[in-house]
Amino acid sequence: MGRELYRDQPVFRHWMRHLDQYYYGITGNSVIDELYDKDYPISQPFDSLPLTHPAIFMIEYALAQVFMEQQIYPDYVFGTSLGEFASCTVAGALDYTSALESLVVQADIVQNHCEPGGMIAILEQVSLFHSEPELYRNCEIASVNFDNHFVVSGGAAGLSEVETYIKKRKVTYQRLPIHYGFHSKWIDPAGALYKRYAASCSLKSPQSGVISALAGGACASFESEHLWNAVREPIRFRDALKTLLPMEDKIIVDLGPGGTLATFIKHNHSLFGPDGVLSLHSVLSPFHKDMNRLEQVLSKIKWERVTT
CATH class of the missing domain: 3.30.70.250 (Malonyl-CoA ACP transacylase, ACP-binding)
Known part of the structure; x- marks a missing residue:
């Protein structure tokens, strides 16, 4: 995930290192060492919860900083599952240290209290x-x-x-390369402990619009239980997606680690009418070429903003 960006994109690299230092201070381990300093074959699953939880957040948040460095700010952020942590943080409802620490705590509690x-x-x-x-x-x-x-x-x-x-x-x-039954009753044994921890997390009013796949629509404020419910309750992806209609007046950018969100949006063409989604972009994909895709997306967004 993002290896080429880490090597060649200075803003992305800065934020990945910054977040990794904070992660190291909590755990004594490094996400970057696992992602980029070991030559794992692409076929090997990346499925260790204490690493995958923070890695997904770090990738998404660092990539969002690249866009904001280019003066491209979101009118809306749209997160599903762990992506809700990144979207809330980018929107200013949660600070990045609290988000990262909460994911470390969540992974630890789930591993220690939930059945495989x-x-x-x-x-x-x-x-x-x-x-x-x-x-x-x-x-x-x-x-x-x-x-x-x-x-x-x-x-x-x-x-x-x-x-x-x-x-x-x-x-x-x-x-899927996941060893626990997220978004179901099979992680309920972790609920009480994690909600007790989450009660200490301060969630503020977001500074941009937040579309939540937990709520199935827009959220103007958050309770601490949102951090638990985002991974416990079913994902209402299609309901949340409808909140963004009409699509033809929007530029949508998938900042996830594999372009999955963009793929799902494309397959929901029945929601969008005859014109579909006119401006949908993703940066990361399983086929890499991260820098090339990033430059193309940035150029397209800047051009679309000028022409509209």
């Missing part, structure tokens, strides 16, 4: 879930991302039964 489980993305109509006991008895819906894509969460044993069943049905699916 996971999440599976299924490429099929969500009606499959509701019609098949093998699914709804063993897992819960974590998110419906577009017409033929939903995600389920569950415990280890239940997900194994789900995986066996959908294989027999020859349904396309992907087991």
